[in-house]
Amino acid sequence: MMPGATLVKPETEDLASALEGTKCPDKKRPRTGGAVDPQAQRVAENDAAFRRANESIELAAAESDVSLVPFICECAETTCTEILRLTFAEYEAVRANSRLFINAAGHHVSARGWAVPVEEHERYVVVEKVGDAGVMAEQLDQRQEAG
Amino acid sequence: MTGERGTERERRISLNEAVFRRMNEQLKALAEQFELDREPLLLVCECGYSECDRRLRIPPADYERVRGEARAFFVVPGHELEDVERVVERNRDFNVVMKKPGISSEIAQATAP
Numbered sequence: 001m002m003p004g005a006t007l008v009k010p011e012t013e014d015l016a017s018a019l020e021g022t023k024c025p026d027k028k029r030p031r032t033g034g035a036v037d038p039q040a041q042r043v044a045e046n047d048a049a050f051r052r053a054n055e056s057i058e059l060a061a062a063e064s065d066v067s068l069v070p071f072i073c074e075c076a077e078t079t080c081t082e083i084l085r086l087t088f089a090e091y092e093a094v095r096a097n098s099r100l101f102i103n104a105a106g107h108h109v110s111a112r113g114w115a116v117p118v119e120e121h122e123r124y125v126v127v128e129k130v131g132d133a134g135v136m137a138e139q140l141d142q143r144q145e146a147g
Numbered sequence: 148m149t150g151e152r153g154t155e156r157e158r159r160i161s162l163n164e165a166v167f168r169r170m171n172e173q174l175k176a177l178a179e180q181f182e183l184d185r186e187p188l189l190l191v192c193e194c195g196y197s198e199c200d201r202r203l204r205i206p207p208a209d210y211e212r213v214r215g216e217a218r219a220f221f222v223v224p225g226h227e228l229e230d231v232e233r234v235v236e237r238n239r240d241f242n243v244v245m246k247k248p249g250i251s252s253e254i255a256q257a258t259a260p
Binding site: 046049050054057059060063064066067069070072078079081083085 | 159162163165166167168169170172173174176177180181183189191197198200258
């Protein structure tokens with residue numbers, strides 16, 4: 001966990017309310033075979049698209065003197081264009097784990113239960129993809145493929 | 148501003164602008180991927196201030212037209228840096244600036260999408 005981060009309790013009233021009417025990820029085991037839940041697949045694919053965009057931005061920023069790099073919120077909502085400011089170290093700490101993504105506060109609800117907040121920072125929240133979405137997030141991670 | 152300090156300042160400004168231009172390219176690519184590119188694009192100001200977080204709404208056709216010129220950038224009106232760029236187009240919501248010849252123009256072209 002990054003210094004200054006607050007660990008998020010997984011069972012908050014907010015989260016419970018966000019998950020109302022959706023499948024509970026805690027009760028769902030990642031599948032090793034068979035069909036992937038289509039909603040989880042869509043969430044994972046959307047997140048992966050935002051993450052690919054952020055990788056490209058990070059590359060450009062490496063040449064500049066921008067210390068708080070502007071990144072795009074990696075939530076599952078396709079219309080979201082919220083900009084989050086992170087240092088390189090902050091972004092890399094999240095990016096090192098294929099299941100973790102940066103979100104604006106409260107945006108994890110767009111994943112409809114397929115993401116849970118695990119760290120709260122002043123400028124962003126770290127969410128973890130769970131269940132089928134977590135498995136797919138790992139599969140869609142280009143860095144992991146390359147490594 | 149002249150000399151080495153001026154050149155270094157121009158270089159830093161240009162590299163900052165390149166970050167915001169890259170971000171806008173990515174926002175546009177995402178809009179296309181998610182079929183949201185018929186509406187004005189919600190982009191970021193491409194000025195040289197690294198801490199700028201102003202947003203711009205730009206019609207896709209205008210974006211494509213301006214992006215075709217490597218030395219041109221979108222900025223919020225008032226965010227122009229007159230020593231390195233000049234305003235070539237004024238709109239209600241955004242201005243288009245063109246890099247003046249020199250290091251900033253060279254970097255703009257080298258970092259063009």
